Amino acid sequence: MLINDILRAASLVAMISLASQAGAQTLGPGEHVKPVFQQKLPNVPGKxxxxxxxxxxxxxxxxPHHHAGSAFIYAQxxxxxxxxxxxxxxxxxxxTGENFYEAxxxxxGISENASKKVPASLLxxxxxxxxxDKLTVPDN
Structure with missing residues (x-):
């Protein structure tokens, strides 16, 4: 049982480390990006x-920015x-509760908080x- 717990903890630490290396970065003023999950898709090789x-x-x-050319994005x-x-x-x-996607x-061209008074967040x-290796790249 202890070995399984150690392996799970090591796996979680590795996943968090990989997520932070996955190219998530802060690009603009008042923007904060926090990686929360990364997993290879076992049924879709290379994704x-x-x-x-x-x-x-x-x-x-x-x-203004674009994402990795292969990226399909769902935002909530x-x-x-x-x-x-x-x-x-x-x-x-x-x-809150609405969603969109990016092909x-x-x-x-625009991604911002619509309010000057209340914070906002999205997944x-x-x-x-x-x-x-880079999820988001600023446009020139």
Missing amino acids: SMIAVIVTYDPGGKSP VLSGSIRSKVDDAPARIYK PGSKH AVFVVDTDD
Whole structure:
């Protein structure tokens, strides 16, 4: 039993370490990115699922950016409201409980807290090539 507990703890530490190396980074003022999960998909060779929680301070935002070319992203607003604009779609405000997705190759022109007074957060789940080392890259 003790060996199983040790192996589980070591596995958790390794997973957290890998998630923090998975390319999640803070890009903009008032933006905080926390890796929370990473796992290779056993039924889809070469693909992994990575999850991060993005928290925006009041008025916080990310600069225009894109994600790894292989990344399909599902985002769920956990608290507050997030203004988002992907590709040529109009900007939209998503509130707690609402969700959106980004297809591979999408450009994320706006990602910000819609409030200047209340923090906001979202869960972003990436399905990505396992060997992609940067999840998010700022646009020039």
